[in-house]
Amino acid sequence: MKFKSKYLLVVTLLCAPLLGRAGNYTNFSVAVYIPINIVQSFDNPQKLQADWDCIHRQLKVDKVYIEVQRDRRLLTDAQTERVKRFFLDHGVQVAGGMALSAGSISGQFQSFCYTDPNDRAFIKSAAEFAAKHFNEVIQDDFFFVTTKTDSDIAAKGDKSWPQFRMELLDDAAENLVVKPAKAVNPKVKMVIKFPNWYEHFQGSGFDLGREPEIFDGIHTGTESRDPVITDQHLQQYESYEIIRYFENIAPGRNGGGWVDTFSIGYLDRYAEQVWDTMFAKAREFTVFEWSAMTRPFEIGNRATWENLPTIFNFSEMTNGIAAPTWARAAGYSLEQVDKFLGQLGQPIGIASYRPPSASGEDFLHNYFGNLGIPIDLRPEFPTNANLILLTEAAKVDTNIVAKIKGQLRAGKSVVITSGLLRALQGKGIEDIAEIRWTDRKFLAHQYAGGFGAGNFSTLDGDKNPDVLFPEIDFLTNDSWSLVRAEANGNGFPLLLMNRYSKGVLYVWTMPDNFTDLYALPPEVTTAIKNYVMRGFPVRLDGPAQVALFDYDNGTFIVENYSATEADVKISTLGNTTKLTNLLNGETLAGKIPPPHGWNWRNENIEDRVAFSMHLPPHSYAVFSMDKTAQANAH
Numbered sequence: 001m002k003f004k005s006k007y008l009l010v011v012t013l014l015c016a017p018l019l020g021r022a023g024n025y026t027n028f029s030v031a032v033y034i035p036i037n038i039v040q041s042f043d044n045p046q047k048l049q050a051d052w053d054c055i056h057r058q059l060k061v062d063k064v065y066i067e068v069q070r071d072r073r074l075l076t077d078a079q080t081e082r083v084k085r086f087f088l089d090h091g092v093q094v095a096g097g098m099a100l101s102a103g104s105i106s107g108q109f110q111s112f113c114y115t116d117p118n119d120r121a122f123i124k125s126a127a128e129f130a131a132k133h134f135n136e137v138i139q140d141d142f143f144f145v146t147t148k149t150d151s152d153i154a155a156k157g158d159k160s161w162p163q164f165r166m167e168l169l170d171d172a173a174e175n176l177v178v179k180p181a182k183a184v185n186p187k188v189k190m191v192i193k194f195p196n197w198y199e200h201f202q203g204s205g206f207d208l209g210r211e212p213e214i215f216d217g218i219h220t221g222t223e224s225r226d227p228v229i230t231d232q233h234l235q236q237y238e239s240y241e242i243i244r245y246f247e248n249i250a251p252g253r254n255g256g257g258w259v260d261t262f263s264i265g266y267l268d269r270y271a272e273q274v275w276d277t278m279f280a281k282a283r284e285f286t287v288f289e290w291s292a293m294t295r296p297f298e299i300g301n302r303a304t305w306e307n308l309p310t311i312f313n314f315s316e317m318t319n320g321i322a323a324p325t326w327a328r329a330a331g332y333s334l335e336q337v338d339k340f341l342g343q344l345g346q347p348i349g350i351a352s353y354r355p356p357s358a359s360g361e362d363f364l365h366n367y368f369g370n371l372g373i374p375i376d377l378r379p380e381f382p383t384n385a386n387l388i389l390l391t392e393a394a395k396v397d398t399n400i401v402a403k404i405k406g407q408l409r410a411g412k413s414v415v416i417t418s419g420l421l422r423a424l425q426g427k428g429i430e431d432i433a434e435i436r437w438t439d440r441k442f443l444a445h446q447y448a449g450g451f452g453a454g455n456f457s458t459l460d461g462d463k464n465p466d467v468l469f470p471e472i473d474f475l476t477n478d479s480w481s482l483v484r485a486e487a488n489g490n491g492f493p494l495l496l497m498n499r500y501s502k503g504v505l506y507v508w509t510m511p512d513n514f515t516d517l518y519a520l521p522p523e524v525t526t527a528i529k530n531y532v533m534r535g536f537p538v539r540l541d542g543p544a545q546v547a548l549f550d551y552d553n554g555t556f557i558v559e560n561y562s563a564t565e566a567d568v569k570i571s572t573l574g575n576t577t578k579l580t581n582l583l584n585g586e587t588l589a590g591k592i593p594p595p596h597g598w599n600w601r602n603e604n605i606e607d608r609v610a611f612s613m614h615l616p617p618h619s620y621a622v623f624s625m626d627k628t629a630q631a632n633a634h
Helices: 006-014 036-041 045-056 077-089 117-133 150-156 161-184 198-204 238-249 267-279 290-294 314-318 326-338 364-370 392-396 400-409 418-424 514-519 522-532 627-633
Strands: 029-034 063-070 093-099 101-105 108-111 136-139 189-194 217-221 254-259 284-288 350-353 375-378 387-390 413-417 435-444 446-449 467-474 480-487 490-500 503-508 538-541 546-551 555-560 566-573 578-581 587-589 608-615 619-625
Touching (some): 029 093, 029 254, 036 077, 045 290, 077 093, 077 117, 093 117, 117 136, 117 161, 161 189, 161 198, 217 238, 238 267, 238 364, 254 267, 267 284, 267 555, 284 326, 314 326, 364 514, 387 400, 392 418, 400 503, 413 418, 418 435, 418 503, 467 490, 490 522, 503 522, 522 538, 555 566, 608 619
Parallel strands (some): 029 284, 093 136, 217 254, 350 375
Antiparallel strands (some): 480 490, 490 503, 546 555, 555 619, 578 619
16 A cells, blocks of 8 residues: 555554544543544545544544634635544544634634624524534534723723623624534534633633523533643642533533643643542543644653653553554543443532632642542532531622621631632621731641640641732630741741531631742641531542542542652541442441530530551552441441
């Protein structure tokens, strides 16, 4: 066989063909997104066949998204139908894709101008074209606006840029994309894929409040990438948390998660994004993008742990594959989680409230996740939760103080961060407690805990890194400091308690740099969890960068994101005395705490059964509580 390009020869050598039809995973489906330039390259049918032979022997593909438009380019009818037919003939579902990008300026993404009649006409025609060929069309996450042309400025008037842009894109979604598409094909399902930077959506026109209702479905960008080398500094936990948040925004209509191969320093980071997306119970895993799946993966710098028994076993992954590509990395990661996902229940976490289009203490919930505090982030105030964790993002709700009071009057607990305290000063929070955020700062390097009148007990040694905190003022005996930081002989509250009506308000002081939460000694975060996670069925205590994913049927996952091994303590409520590792069948025996008498210093101590475990770097373990013991506990 003669090939028409050097590329085809390289791909064929890397990916020897394997005959057969596409197969399915048990607990989810897998899709691959194909950008328009790759689709156009399939004008050479030998390239399409070579690519497919490469990918599908390493990754079971259920569906492909065939992009029809990007950067003002549009496929032809013949190109679209030819590529569609290939995949349908191979047992693969097909859907359309659109990327409403308009190139870039020095690497900065440019959008269409939605006040330009010519651009509006092009967008409408592209949506009509896509709907003519497909019964499902997904908008890649370029459905935003960055232009500030004279026509934009004139149309904006006195509105803020976020308000103007969200209204502009809501109109475009309805009148340029969805309605025109359905006029051509009434059966078409129009889906919008939201990107990972949800804290800033409103600035570029994404409207989490309205767009999920305008479109027939949504899709979720779970590309948390590397938290250090990227400018967004997204934390690893977000690959899980954003799926759960968007599921709460559009219940049953969040189609799945979407991960790419960009901006990661080592291969395990790619796998972690895959795993966490699926831990969140995503219905579909979408791979971006096709051409990456045909290229050899980049191992990166993993020398620190490459000889340890990590979950991502490089030798096992490459066994029997002569020249593995990114498709094998994706396939291997998915094969691992598919073995146990069906045994997990529905995800649960500490209830937290972030109204759509809110901002404040950006992405802080994901830092909590990296401390081992599972988060259930919701777009509406969760009145059914016994404890609610609120960050500064809740400030956009003009009734938030009244809602906090309602929870407290109902005998429930509310934890607010120092950022929210600052935002609510002068807006009614002082009617609950005389606690005040100040402009003063201090560098903490020692910590202590206690309850009630008397002395604090040291929580750690004195060799901790300095952490910069804001100083919070409170009135003695009106509020009580439960955990404090110390600097040069003075103490400052990290966790304050104030009783109001039948409930308790807690104020949690955040460091100026949220990553400094990871610098706190484990004893400090354990003391804070005594209150923030009181009553939660599973607790995780230990170093930072270890996450907990909990489910409503007595199963849970512990995952270590760090480059070093971690010793952690798991504790459970009730009489569970045995945990079974669902990956290898091994069991952990629990240690039942001795009975303790009540006094004013141990009011918050819970009777929890403790388990000790060791986790290699970049690895996870999956556990099930002993069901007999659980039954006895009830």
